Amino acid sequence: MTSKSIATATLPFLLALGTGFVSAQPAKPEAPPQFTNVAEEKRFHALVSELRCVMCQNQSLADSNAQIARDLRNEVLELMRQGKSDAQIKDFLVARYGEFVLYRPQVESKTWLLWFGPALVLLAGGFIVAGLVRRRSSIATTTNDDEQEW
Incomplete structure (x- = not known):
């Protein structure tokens, strides 16, 4: 294969990549979390609605679609399943991200x-x-x- 034929073959791919038709990493839709009971689901939703997405800044963890919000939602659920209280979970996130993560900071x-x-x-x-x-x-x-x- 000549360099001219290689350039001709890769040109459409590079153009598609540059215009956004081809993505290097396709976005994976987040699977909804599986809750063990209704009480766990209610507690989870109440907790993530009180916590702010550290990337979006004006959205709660419940409302944000950012990858870090997805990770934090999974982490909150994992901490809940480890038996941590809501206060302990908030303290953990404040220690990691600062007071900004709380919609209602401490007085x-x-x-x-x-x-x-x-x-x-x-x-x-x-x-x-x-x-x-x-x-x-x-x-x-x-x-x-x-x-x-x-």
């Missing part, structure tokens, strides 16, 4: 701003609005008193 000194910051901003906004309303009403009252003639 600690380093998360106070996260928990109480919105209320402080709302409270400060209320004080500012109340001050502006008071100032305008006092200016309007003073102006009306000066213009009135009895």
Whole structure:
């Protein structure tokens, strides 16, 4: 075979690979987990809906289709079957991925701003609005008193 015939034979394959028609590793659909009973299934779904996908960041483990989310779902199920409690599973994932993996982080000194910051901003906004309303009403009252003639 000549180099020209090899190039001619491989050109369609390379073009298909470049356009995405041929995939190097086809995506394998995830088989749904097999639960031993209904209680295990409910616990699993409740737990993975409280945990955040570390890759997607705005989706729970239950909603994400990322490979790491699939792996973490399998790991959560394995830890459940080892007899770990929900708190132990969350602690394991926090130790591995940080507080970010939790949708509801713990209330600690380093998360106070996260928990109480919105209320402080709302409270400060209320004080500012109340001050502006008071100032305008006092200016309007003073102006009306000066213009009135009895």
